[in-house]
Amino acid sequence: GAGVSQSPSNKVTEKGKDVELRCDPISGHTALYWYRQSLGQGLEFLIYFQGNSAPDKSGLPSDRFSAERTGGSVSTLTIQRTQQEDSAVYLCASSLVYRGDRQPQHFGDGTRLSIL
């Protein structure tokens, strides 16, 4: 079956531009997560969605970062006025929630964002 799909796979943009990253979770997965991974580093949590609401936005690094999810499915992560330190791989994951327990997260292959 289809896994988590992210687009674009690569994005190169100039400093100061806005970018929008897209995540298509596994069908039926109500929980969705965004992480970012800088070169050679571990994963940094950004935001968690349950359905269309985001009860945990604690990882968003600044107000330039925002995310939304519509229809309980596709999510977009938007970075406004990009800076060079925003360069990283942005990973999306989704999971089932069963009786309140979040099941294993399944990750996409990420969007590699490069800010010139």
Added chain:
Amino acid sequence: DAKTTQPTSMDCAEGRAANLPCNHSTISGNEYVYWYRQIHSQGPQYIIHGLKNNETNEMASLIITEDRKSSTLILPHATLRDTAVYYCIVRDNTGNQFYFGTGTSLTVIP
């Protein structure tokens, strides 16, 4: 979430079993042990998880000690495609995120 300790790197001969250890001495009773791996340029791939019983699936086996303070991931017949960074994570299922440490870089040698 409990902290985990893994060796930085390991080698394994192709076709042999790869045994990857993980220490999690501060694990609490409701925390699960998860294993993921990440191959270069790909997202982390879920392998297996367990609470206290040993688990096996089509990818690997997970052996958890009786006191739950350590575990071992076993890849029964390692192939070159198993070369990756393997992450051991402990967390309860109410948490929103996974804390990925530095993991073990496994190299399968022909």
